Amino acid sequence: MDFPTWMSTIQQRTEAALEAAMPSPELAPARLHEAMRYAVLGGGKRVRPLLCHAAGAIFGADSQVLDAPAIAVELIHAYSLVHDDLPCMDDDVLRRGKPTCHVEFDEATALLVGDALQTQAFQVLSNRLVGVAATRQIEMLHLLATASGSRGMAGGQAVDLAAVGQPLTIGELEFMHIRKTGALIRAAVLLGAHCGEVMPDALERLGHFANRIGLLFQVVDDILDAEASTATLGKTAGKDAAQNKPTYVNILGAREAKAMSAKLRQDAHDALEPFGESALRLHELTDFIVERTF
Amino acid sequence: MDFPTWMSTIQQRTEAALEAAMPSPELAPARLHEAMRYAVLGGGKRVRPLLCHAAGAIFGADSQVLDAPAIAVELIHAYSLVHDDLPCMDDDVLRRGKPTCHVEFDEATALLVGDALQTQAFQVLSNRLVGVAATRQIEMLHLLATASGSRGMAGGQAVDLAAVGQPLTIGELEFMHIRKTGALIRAAVLLGAHCGEVMPDALERLGHFANRIGLLFQVVDDILDAEASTATLGKTAGKDAAQNKPTYVNILGAREAKAMSAKLRQDAHDALEPFGESALRLHELTDFIVERTF
Numbered sequence: 001m002d003f004p005t006w007m008s009t010i011q012q013r014t015e016a017a018l019e020a021a022m023p024s025p026e027l028a029p030a031r032l033h034e035a036m037r038y039a040v041l042g043g044g045k046r047v048r049p050l051l052c053h054a055a056g057a058i059f060g061a062d063s064q065v066l067d068a069p070a071i072a073v074e075l076i077h078a079y080s081l082v083h084d085d086l087p088c089m090d091d092d093v094l095r096r097g098k099p100t101c102h103v104e105f106d107e108a109t110a111l112l113v114g115d116a117l118q119t120q121a122f123q124v125l126s127n128r129l130v131g132v133a134a135t136r137q138i139e140m141l142h143l144l145a146t147a148s149g150s151r152g153m154a155g156g157q158a159v160d161l162a163a164v165g166q167p168l169t170i171g172e173l174e175f176m177h178i179r180k181t182g183a184l185i186r187a188a189v190l191l192g193a194h195c196g197e198v199m200p201d202a203l204e205r206l207g208h209f210a211n212r213i214g215l216l217f218q219v220v221d222d223i224l225d226a227e228a229s230t231a232t233l234g235k236t237a238g239k240d241a242a243q244n245k246p247t248y249v250n251i252l253g254a255r256e257a258k259a260m261s262a263k264l265r266q267d268a269h270d271a272l273e274p275f276g277e278s279a280l281r282l283h284e285l286t287d288f289i290v291e292r293t294f
Numbered sequence: 295m296d297f298p299t300w301m302s303t304i305q306q307r308t309e310a311a312l313e314a315a316m317p318s319p320e321l322a323p324a325r326l327h328e329a330m331r332y333a334v335l336g337g338g339k340r341v342r343p344l345l346c347h348a349a350g351a352i353f354g355a356d357s358q359v360l361d362a363p364a365i366a367v368e369l370i371h372a373y374s375l376v377h378d379d380l381p382c383m384d385d386d387v388l389r390r391g392k393p394t395c396h397v398e399f400d401e402a403t404a405l406l407v408g409d410a411l412q413t414q415a416f417q418v419l420s421n422r423l424v425g426v427a428a429t430r431q432i433e434m435l436h437l438l439a440t441a442s443g444s445r446g447m448a449g450g451q452a453v454d455l456a457a458v459g460q461p462l463t464i465g466e467l468e469f470m471h472i473r474k475t476g477a478l479i480r481a482a483v484l485l486g487a488h489c490g491e492v493m494p495d496a497l498e499r500l501g502h503f504a505n506r507i508g509l510l511f512q513v514v515d516d517i518l519d520a521e522a523s524t525a526t527l528g529k530t531a532g533k534d535a536a537q538n539k540p541t542y543v544n545i546l547g548a549r550e551a552k553a554m555s556a557k558l559r560q561d562a563h564d565a566l567e568p569f570g571e572s573a574l575r576l577h578e579l580t581d582f583i584v585e586r587t588f
Contacts, residue, residue, distance in 0.1 A: 023444050023445060027445070028449070028453070028469070029444070029449050029452040029453050029456065031452065031456065032444055032448070032449060032452035033444060036444060079409075080409075083405055083406075083409060086405065088400075088401035088402045088405060089402050089405065106382075107382035108382045108383050108455050109452070109455070111377055111380065111382060111383065111405070112377075112444075112448050112451055112452050112455075114409070115373075115374075115377060115408070115409075115412065115448050116443050116444040116448040116449070118409065118412055118413065119412065119439050119442045119443035119444070119448060120439075120443055120444070122416045122435065122438075122439040123436065123439035123440060123443055126432055126435035126436040126439055127436060128429075128432055128433070128436065133428075134427075134428035134429045134431070134432050135422075135428045137428070137432055138420055138422055138428050138431055138432065138435075139422070141416065141420035141432075141435060142417065142420040142421060142422065144416075145413050145414075145416040145417035145420055146417060148413045149410050149413035149414055149417055150317050150323070150326055150327060150330060150406075150410040150413070150414070151317060151321070154326070154406050154409050154410040154413060155322070155323050155326060155410070157406055158323040158325065158326035158403070158406050159322070159323050161402050161403070161406075162323065162325065175322070
């Protein structure tokens, strides 16, 4: 199977699993459920589920087992986008080419949508049908929580918030992104590996790989934000500069940011070396992250 | 040990466990951690932890095992209060006698505080040191998630939001409260029982008890909101009426609401009958819920 076909297969099964995990819009409270579905379904590249499935494949994990952690991570990601877009945060009106959740519904609903999506992530991953040993499942739940909380994603958000208009060093910028984007990308990779027969040293190596692509993802995002158009991105372009947010591009300049992205890409490929052919999809995803235009 | 002494013992150990579970304000991001601690520590009656410990006591659960679910439920409760108080929700400025989180800090921080406290709840309950069998722990995590999500607490919030200014029937009001307050109170009781040697029929009976006191809690809250002062409550009194929110008092009248509270109190005591002396603390907590003045 070539990469585009594999990617589309995983995206479709992720969409189906998300659809099945979301409460029906016919159940009360109907408006909340409708808004949750609006925020989650029918959009997004599903990079985190793709990483989860690709990492699981190295260790022979079953796709059906991988669906639960894949969508749990995606639900955390979706909740963070809904809350990020709120007026008291980034105050954005466009996401994945559609009006943001609080614009389409209202602020209070969007707040509850984010809250309920986070819960849904833990509900999905604590289902007894997930199909891994219970002790392993507990570890996975703890890993997801740690990646999402105040020392992970939410903490990265807080640093980002505090950084607006502040001159940051490259080190401080990295500290923020390792949490804000990196923690959940790392969780996606490690959760996938946990679904198969993985040994501690392989987890450590994958963790290193994940840290590289987490940063890579962000550097590329900054380059795209600076260079692409709103129509291509499906979200407001040039926002970081307009909000005076520190980015790799405005700290390093575009040329240096691109060199950094090339270096991270090479590091990521190198970290996968010992896994040989089994890591094919992770190699391909690494290239996809760099070469994407949206 | 008399009831006030027992209550104060549990409150103190809950405070200590919460203190230990919260990230240090010296860790980055410091402001977020400071705000999380502000929202959680040094306030509140800790009704849910009390219920968790009291239910666990029936089945011989160890207090040290009970601490984790007790504070996990309290963290979910605390997150919901922070988000409830936000301008786009209830827009309240006073909570537990102090400025609300977004007033003391800012809106974006309060949003992240609520998000991170929810995550912290699942982090605490997925710790491998919790001390129950892994399969049981998974069940407990799923129970907490189900109680907190769109079919539980967050769903109740959404119904509450939609109900402002709407005439509700008693049935609709009950539908809302079973979710908004009841689901988490029920989770507190059942999680406590799960920490001990509990059989399915006892869980069912406890579930019935919990449903009664969940409603009881809300009816008493409505009576207090209508009759007590802001100083006594530590939160803004008379708010429900001012916001034209449906309450038991404004649907049934004060006299009928009090009769309902007496009936629920009796039902709750009756449901505990088969547990004999071992349910002493739950009996006492039932009375405490009715007789509290704050």
